[in-house]
Amino acid sequence: MTLTTKHFGVDIPVIGFGTWKLKDDTAHECVSKAIEAGYRMIDTAQAYENEKAVGRGIKDAQLPREDLWVTTKVWMSEFKDGDLQESVEKSVDRLGTDYADLILLHWPNKDVPLEETIGALNDVRKKGLTKHIGVSNFTVDLLGQAVKLSEAPILTNQIEYHPFIDQTAVLEAAHGIGTSVTAFSPLAQGKVFESDVLKEIGEAHGKSAAQVAIRWFAQQPGIITIPRSSSPEHLRQNNDVHDFELSPQEMGRITALKANHERLINPSWAPDWDAAA
Numbered sequence: 001m002t003l004t005t006k007h008f009g010v011d012i013p014v015i016g017f018g019t020w021k022l023k024d025d026t027a028h029e030c031v032s033k034a035i036e037a038g039y040r041m042i043d044t045a046q047a048y049e050n051e052k053a054v055g056r057g058i059k060d061a062q063l064p065r066e067d068l069w070v071t072t073k074v075w076m077s078e079f080k081d082g083d084l085q086e087s088v089e090k091s092v093d094r095l096g097t098d099y100a101d102l103i104l105l106h107w108p109n110k111d112v113p114l115e116e117t118i119g120a121l122n123d124v125r126k127k128g129l130t131k132h133i134g135v136s137n138f139t140v141d142l143l144g145q146a147v148k149l150s151e152a153p154i155l156t157n158q159i160e161y162h163p164f165i166d167q168t169a170v171l172e173a174a175h176g177i178g179t180s181v182t183a184f185s186p187l188a189q190g191k192v193f194e195s196d197v198l199k200e201i202g203e204a205h206g207k208s209a210a211q212v213a214i215r216w217f218a219q220q221p222g223i224i225t226i227p228r229s230s231s232p233e234h235l236r237q238n239n240d241v242h243d244f245e246l247s248p249q250e251m252g253r254i255t256a257l258k259a260n261h262e263r264l265i266n267p268s269w270a271p272d273w274d275a276a277a
């Protein structure tokens with residue numbers, strides 16, 4: 001079953017497979033297993049240095065191209081007009097998928113005018129290298145600027161989002177303009193397994209803390225989530241969330257965990273993040 005969320009007339013699968021840190025044969029095998037397990041979206045990036053291996057996994061699956069959603073991200077060193085287009089051509093070539101479904105700017109880069117980068121991003125879409133465009137790690141202000149500068153819709157803002165971080169500001173801003181939010185590090189890189197609340201709710205449904213977290217995302221409108229795993233058993237489990245439902249009370253208990261406001265991904269080049277609500 002592929003649950004989707006509709007933005008600007010486009011149906012986007014709500015559960016995708018994340019591939020950060022998966023390299024070479026592991027990336028190849030895990031992507032192949034993920035598609036076998038029913039994932040219909042794969043998330044990679046130039047910076048993950050695995051686009052070729054991810055592409056091999058996609059090829060193995062032998063799905064009609066239009067049945068799979070492939071997202072990749074342009075690294076910040078490639079944000080100048082010309083460089084961006086060239087880097088996306090190389091990405092699509094490495095993936096071997098003819099086109100990407102979604103190309104994201106991986107992080108904002110204040111050293112290159114956003115207008116230039118967004119112009120180049122629209123250009124790759126016009127050239128047919130990607131169906132859609134979006135951003136990642138953009139704050140409310142930067143997202144607003146990107147939307148104003150872009151001819152094509154900004155389909156998603158991919159941000160760190162799990163039960164322990166308060167992303168209310170970005171969620172409200174994105175949804176207010178029709179943009180989806182893609183939750184990266186949705187399992188808080190394994191920290192969901194330390195949460196008594198998630199474990200307790202999981203026990204009530206016969207599910208793991210990871211499955212509860214993924215279900216929590218799937219029940220929120222306008223959210224896409226991309227858990228990563230190097231284990232065929234884990235990745236299968238993470239997509240096995242369609243046979244139970246969290247009650248409004250359970251949803252609320254999980255949402256309340258955002259009071260921790262714990263950010264896991266905060267490199268030196270990160271923008272000035274929006275404050276917790």
Ligand SMILES: NC(=O)c1ccc[n+]([C@@H]2O[C@H](COP(=O)([O-])OP(=O)(O)OC[C@H]3O[C@@H](n4cnc5c(N)ncnc54)[C@H](OP(=O)(O)O)[C@@H]3O)[C@@H](O)[C@H]2O)c1
Pocket residue numbers: 017018019020021043044106136137158159183184185186187188189190208210226227228229230231233234235237238265
């Ligand atoms: N745009 C950005 O800047 C950005 C930044 C970070 C991440 N991302 C994207 O988001 C994806 C996901 O985030 P993430 O990779 O940081 O971490 P994550 O998905 O939150 O967590 C991955 C960790 O959880 C473990 N895990 C997964 N399922 C499990 C299960 N069912 N049982 C037990 N352990 C489980 C994995 O271990 P095993 O391998 O042992 O299962 C791995 O250590 C990335 O792969 C990437 O595609 C994007």
